Amino acid sequence: MEFKKNSLTVATPFYYGWVIVFLAALGYFFSGPGQTYSISIFIDQYIGQFGWERSLVSLMYSLATICAGFVLFLIGRCIDKYKHRRMSIIIAILLGIACIWSSFVINPVMLFIGFFMLRLFGQGSMSLLSSTLVPQWFIKRRAFALSLMSLGMVTSAAVVPIINNFTIELWGWRVTWRVWAILLWVIYLPVAYIFLRNKPEDIGLLPDNLKTDVSTEENRSQEDTMEISWTLNEAVKTRSFWLMLFNIAVPSMISTGIVFHFYSIIGENGLDRTVATLVLSTMAMVSFPVTFLAGYIVDKIKVQYVMVAMFIIELVGIIILINSRHIAIVLLFGITSGLVKGLNGVCVNYVWANYYGRKHLGSIKGASMTIGVIGSAFGPLPFGFAFDYFKGYKEILIVMMVFALLGIISALSAPKPIKKYK
Template sequence: MKLSPKSLYSNNKFNYGWMIVFVAALSYFFSAPGQTFFISGFIDIYVKELKWDRTIVSSLYSIATLFSGLFIFSVGQIADRIGTKITMIAVGILLGLVCIWNSFNFSLFSLFIGFAFSRFLGQGSMTLLPSLVLPKWFIKKRAMSFSIMSIGGVIASTLIPIINASLFKIISWREVWRIWGFLVWIIFVPITYFYLFNRPEEIGLLPDNEKRADEHLRSIKFSDKEEYFTPKEAMKTFAFWGMLYCQIILPLITTGLTFHLISIMESKNMTSGNAAMILSFFSMVSFPVTLISGKFMDGVKQHHVAAVISMIELAALLVLFFTDSLPMAIVFAVLHGTATGLQSINNGVVWSNYFGTLYLGSIRGISMVGNVISSAVGPLPFGILFMKFGNYNAVLLLMMVLPVIGFLIALFSKKPNAPKRYSVV
């Protein structure tokens, strides 16, 4: 089989939607330069080599993340207007430029700019955009498609910290940033240009590849026949705010834990090497959970999944609170990785399943603001309460309250009924 786009989507035996999933997974993988697991590898270098204060660097990172989060909704709006494909290509080009910028860090101001745009383009845009295109290609296997797409992020968070640590031993940190910038340009951008299509109707197909569309369907959006909410209508429902709260809990906790993981492990008489292993273990557990969960989540109600995720994360924090050995730390990693894996799928499908795809970019963009802001806030309570009490017990107890509230809210965040003026497909 030839690998040209036309030969793939014209082949009756091949569902071109899976090629869209591959491009989406690639976007998740190359979101790495804006992710905490990537940037955290540079923090000690900035502190030691450039002699910058750790507290200042941490504060700049949080402020930059917050700054980027306030504008991430605009990316969804742009994608709704000009299409996901063009938006993804533009974001890829800009992310490569930011990687090059980060290789020239020489001041705290340049560091802040690098943090802000890395988070906005990488952690924000490169994970938001693929989640907008998949629901237009899959309906019956929507959760499964998100499950496979998320593997791109799992692979990145598992392998890239190890890869970067190895690169630091043979080349400078500045060259590491440049390598990733060029990889985004020569791999992600061309593949997106040639193989991504905004919706199946553009190439004469229908969602789920059930049958070939007639020629006139190329100009008709399948989502025009869907039940859907406008952003204002979605924001008037309890389900929108309830599921949003359930989604922001884990990024807040995860970013705080990841950013301070070495210190947390050392406070429990473990080494930085143990912390690195636990960090990788998060992803090693998330990988099978992410892959398997998509097979059954299409038949499970989203608010039930959100409630289960909250309880698993509560259990993880309880284990971490009492951790005093590596085996207990591994149990914590298994639980936290399981919650992360389940959430990565639930986050993707809930907005399109609850509110349709016509305004998905705008609605998903609003939810991303909450996710990014929670990521920005995450490291702060860990740092502040550690300085006050000299350990992490207080902040862990505080974090436990969040999933308890999330569990209760999730139970009442059922799928809302669409406005009656819209007809069912």
């Protein structure tokens, strides 16, 4: 297979969509600097150096995340308009600038701006780009392709905390932020510029590598019979859209709150930072094979039922965390969290394309990620205030259990919508 695009000739003996899956996974990996599992490593550094209260840092993080969430839906519209390749280049440059900015933080205002840029361009935009790119290339094999793509996030969650810990101890937290900017610009940026393509039609292909030796009308008819696309305005009129938004916001809120304060939670339970880092890595190692399995499961079982199982596991995990006073128990929590992360990573990327098609996926996924990011914003803040008020985390963890129960009910009530034509 050979094609020419932007004066670049690329030849592959296989469907180019698998190259796109790798690039999307790489994009997910480099969303790491803006993810909570990365930023959480810096929290104690800020508190220790500047003497800020934990609730203040949590407030800055939550406000910045909320603001980023409200802007994120615009990124989705830009992806639909300007396409993935151009936006990937722009976002990678901006995320690198966000890392450089974060290395110069000296006051809460700078901290807020740094958090805002990291969450918008890292956790939000880089993830949105990857999760909306792969569905453009696959329909029938979408769940499997998304599970492979999600390995980028799993790898990031496993590797980034270790890199951060190592570089912070070796060079300090300011240099660590600059290292991430360099890695983004030296590795991801040129690879995306050279190899990324927006959709298979741009290079004379069809999703899932369907045959192209038929007429244009036949191709269009073949694609339309496989998948029905909804506009954002049509999607928001369905009950399942809002219930699935809740199903995405709740895990984001719970996991972000726990991971953001994880080193403190573990410390309150009498365990040290080394154990916390080990547990975070365990989460990633467990979610690695689960991500593969999730792609197979979602192909066989309705995604709403997979989400029900995910919420049940999350509920069990919180109970374990409340009672974790020994390394073996807290590692068990890491295993349950890894299961949740693996299932959730595939479900949240699969559900929107499966429910509403790929034509307007950027706008629909952008709106959903806005809610997801806002949900993540409401995680750290209540944990921080709970710690300052109750001098511990048990009470807020019990509240999170209630939300997990609501998630079970919501998932059961959100089947795939049926589009009615007038």
